[in-house]
Amino acid sequence: MPTPPRNPDLPRNGGLPATYWFDASDPAVQLLHAVRRFRRADQEMRRGMESDMDLNATDLEALRHVIAHERAGTTVTARELSTHLHISTASTAKLLNRLSASGHVFRTPHPEDGRSVLVSATGHAHDEVRGWLAPMHQRMLQAAHEVPEESRQAVVDFLDALAETLTPEGEED
Secondary structure, X not given: OOOOOOOOOOOOHHHOOOOOOOOOOOOHHHHHHHHHHHHHHHHHHHHHHHHHHOOOHHHHHHHHHHHHHHHXXXXXXXXXXXXXXXXXXXXXXXXXXXXXXXXXEEEEEOOOOOOOEEEEEOHHHHHHXXXXXXXXHHHHHHHHHHOOHHHHHHHXXXXXXXXXXXXXXXXXX
């Protein structure tokens, strides 16, 4: 296959490999490349986890959300899950049917609102998620400890600033 002709309007970057959006000679671009590598690794890890647990991405996010609330000592209703996932209540019902059938969640009537159900993770789900994530979280914590203490706030500020650039205006966590 022949190489397409080079666009003469694009800079050559002094012999450095061209990047699509950024000037490759800018040292800050290496930070963005590192973030991209991290995101790619995170996506691959999630795909592996989804495959091993036989869940899709939305199912896994739902399970993560339920477990996070349980760890915080709070409950999650089906409606709250629907809102968090940005899916319809009908889609949430199908999702909860799948997660119930696979043994990852169970539903109980809300003690104060008879029209609502609480969603809880099963022991099986906790064991499976812990088995997948505990070793990785230990390695991540070790990597964080290896960042010099005096640099940690700068890293936090950088990552928070990146997150802010991806958040639509007017929307918060």
